[in-house]
Amino acid sequence: MKIYVNPTSITMVGKAWEIRAKLREYAKTYHTVADWRSDIHHLSTSDELKQD
Known part of the structure; x- marks a missing residue:
């Protein structure tokens, strides 16, 4: 499985x-997909997520 984040x-x-x-796994942490998406985009702009 692959997940592409744009x-x-x-x-x-x-x-x-x-x-x-x-x-289902993400539903344990995030209430909505919008919450998950905003968190992913927040991490992608911080130093925590490194891009190759």
């Missing part, structure tokens, strides 16, 4: 059961 969207590629499992 400034305006998140794209999840994989089998349906993999995507559902990943969404």
